[in-house]
Amino acid sequence: xxxxxxRGLDHHTLAALAREVEDADPIDWGELSLDRETVYDLIAxxxxxxxxxxxxxxxxxxxxxxxxxxxxxxxxxxxxxxHQRLMRARRDDR
Numbered sequence: 001x002x003x004x005x006x007r008g009l010d011h012h013t014l015a016a017l018a019r020e021v022e023d024a025d026p027i028d029w030g031e032l033s034l035d036r037e038t039v040y041d042l043i044a045x046x047x048x049x050x051x052x053x054x055x056x057x058x059x060x061x062x063x064x065x066x067x068x069x070x071x072x073x074x075x076x077x078x079x080x081x082x083h084q085r086l087m088r089a090r091r092d093d094r
Contacts, residue, residue, distance in 0.1 A: 012044070054067070
Protein backbone atom coordinates (compact mmCIF):
# COMPACT_ATOMS: atom_id res chain seq x y z
CA UNK A 1 0.00 0.00 0.00
CA UNK A 2 1.32 3.46 -0.91
CA UNK A 3 2.14 5.87 1.86
CA UNK A 4 1.08 9.53 1.72
CA UNK A 5 4.38 10.56 0.12
CA UNK A 6 4.13 8.15 -2.82
CA ARG A 7 0.35 8.50 -3.11
CA GLY A 8 0.83 12.19 -3.89
CA LEU A 9 -1.91 14.74 -4.12
CA ASP A 10 -5.42 13.99 -2.98
CA HIS A 11 -7.53 15.30 -5.84
CA HIS A 12 -10.56 15.82 -3.58
CA THR A 13 -8.54 18.21 -1.40
CA LEU A 14 -7.15 19.92 -4.48
CA ALA A 15 -10.67 20.37 -5.92
CA ALA A 16 -12.00 21.72 -2.62
CA LEU A 17 -9.18 24.26 -2.37
CA ALA A 18 -9.75 25.36 -5.98
CA ARG A 19 -13.48 25.82 -5.29
CA GLU A 20 -12.56 28.00 -2.30
CA VAL A 21 -10.40 30.13 -4.61
CA GLU A 22 -13.36 30.47 -6.97
CA ASP A 23 -15.56 31.56 -4.07
CA ALA A 24 -13.30 34.63 -3.76
CA ASP A 25 -13.18 35.20 -7.53
CA PRO A 26 -16.29 33.60 -9.09
CA ILE A 27 -16.28 32.05 -12.55
CA ASP A 28 -19.13 33.05 -14.83
CA TRP A 29 -20.51 29.61 -15.63
CA GLY A 30 -23.28 31.31 -17.60
CA GLU A 31 -25.75 28.94 -19.13
CA LEU A 32 -23.30 26.07 -19.44
CA SER A 33 -24.83 22.73 -18.60
CA LEU A 34 -21.84 21.66 -16.52
CA ASP A 35 -21.89 20.51 -12.91
CA ARG A 36 -19.39 22.67 -11.02
CA GLU A 37 -18.43 19.90 -8.56
CA THR A 38 -17.89 17.36 -11.33
CA VAL A 39 -15.76 19.74 -13.38
CA TYR A 40 -13.56 20.60 -10.38
CA ASP A 41 -13.18 16.93 -9.43
CA LEU A 42 -12.33 15.89 -13.00
CA ILE A 43 -9.73 18.61 -13.54
CA ALA A 44 -8.23 18.19 -10.06
CA UNK A 45 -7.93 14.44 -10.68
CA UNK A 46 -6.07 15.06 -13.95
CA UNK A 47 -3.71 17.58 -12.34
CA UNK A 48 -3.04 15.31 -9.36
CA UNK A 49 -2.31 12.40 -11.71
CA UNK A 50 0.09 14.56 -13.71
CA UNK A 51 2.02 15.60 -10.61
CA UNK A 52 2.01 12.06 -9.23
CA UNK A 53 3.78 11.11 -12.45
CA UNK A 54 6.36 13.81 -11.85
CA UNK A 55 6.84 12.53 -8.29
CA UNK A 56 7.21 8.93 -9.44
CA UNK A 57 9.61 10.07 -12.16
CA UNK A 58 11.86 11.66 -9.57
CA UNK A 59 11.19 15.27 -10.54
CA UNK A 60 12.32 17.34 -7.54
CA UNK A 61 9.66 19.29 -5.63
CA UNK A 62 11.22 22.67 -6.50
CA UNK A 63 11.00 21.76 -10.19
CA UNK A 64 7.39 20.64 -9.72
CA UNK A 65 6.63 24.01 -8.15
CA UNK A 66 8.20 25.77 -11.13
CA UNK A 67 6.10 23.64 -13.51
CA UNK A 68 2.94 24.45 -11.52
CA UNK A 69 3.70 28.18 -11.52
CA UNK A 70 4.43 28.19 -15.25
CA UNK A 71 1.13 26.39 -15.89
CA UNK A 72 -0.67 28.95 -13.72
CA UNK A 73 0.84 31.82 -15.71
CA UNK A 74 -0.13 30.16 -19.02
CA UNK A 75 -3.70 29.54 -17.86
CA UNK A 76 -4.01 33.09 -16.52
CA UNK A 77 -2.81 34.50 -19.84
CA UNK A 78 -5.22 32.22 -21.70
CA UNK A 79 -8.07 33.36 -19.43
CA UNK A 80 -7.13 37.00 -20.00
CA UNK A 81 -7.12 36.54 -23.79
CA UNK A 82 -10.47 34.71 -23.75
CA HIS A 83 -11.95 37.45 -21.56
CA GLN A 84 -10.70 40.11 -23.97
CA ARG A 85 -12.23 38.21 -26.89
CA LEU A 86 -15.58 37.96 -25.08
CA MET A 87 -15.53 41.68 -24.31
CA ARG A 88 -14.75 42.48 -27.94
CA ALA A 89 -17.55 40.17 -29.17
CA ARG A 90 -20.04 41.83 -26.82
CA ARG A 91 -18.92 45.25 -27.99
CA ASP A 92 -19.20 44.20 -31.64
CA ASP A 93 -22.74 42.86 -31.03
CA ARG A 94 -23.97 46.30 -30.05
